[in-house]
Amino acid sequence: MQYSEKVMDHFQHPRNMGEMEEASGVGTVGNAKCGDIMRMYLDIDENEIIREAKFKTFGCGAAVATSSMATELVKGKTVREALEVTNKAVMEALDGLPPVKVHCSLLAEEAIHAALWDYAEKHGIVIEGLARPVNDISEHEEAAEEEY
Ligand code: FES
Numbered sequence: 001m002q003y004s005e006k007v008m009d010h011f012q013h014p015r016n017m018g019e020m021e022e023a024s025g026v027g028t029v030g031n032a033k034c035g036d037i038m039r040m041y042l043d044i045d046e047n048e049i050i051r052e053a054k055f056k057t058f059g060c061g062a063a064v065a066t067s068s069m070a071t072e073l074v075k076g077k078t079v080r081e082a083l084e085v086t087n088k089a090v091m092e093a094l095d096g097l098p099p100v101k102v103h104c105s106l107l108a109e110e111a112i113h114a115a116l117w118d119y120a121e122k123h124g125i126v127i128e129g130l131a132r133p134v135n136d137i138s139e140h141e142e143a144a145e146e147e148y
Helices: 005-012 061-074 087-093 099-123 138-145
Strands: 025-031 036-044 050-058
Touching: 005 061, 025 099, 036 061, 036 099, 050 061, 050 099, 061 087, 061 099, 087 099
Parallel strands: none
Antiparallel strands: 025 036, 036 050
């Protein structure tokens, strides 16, 4: 299996790893198939711009690398722009992932969505295009795997 240099870099030196006290939104998702879990914390200002993002994961190396890159990509974006940080966008930013590891990147995307959902609920706002997050992404994963 071949990992890109960027994947190795983000795996070995993860950015934004840790917890956040008083986050604006927190989301936790898991994948029942592999047992990996990811928690995402977002600090969002009054203009709905993501100031900080942090993550914690009990997951594989690809999950660490994609979460690290995903937190880098959402920082500075508005909550709506953050929806464009899809797993595909994260994988592109990492110069790709081996096909068997693509599902790991969904964990990061869903964790961001879950944190945004939490933020929206707490503030009584609706983020257009944001669907209610699932706790277990392995349901989504089957749809994604069909592409391979
Ligand atoms: Fe579970 Fe990578 S093997 S997230």
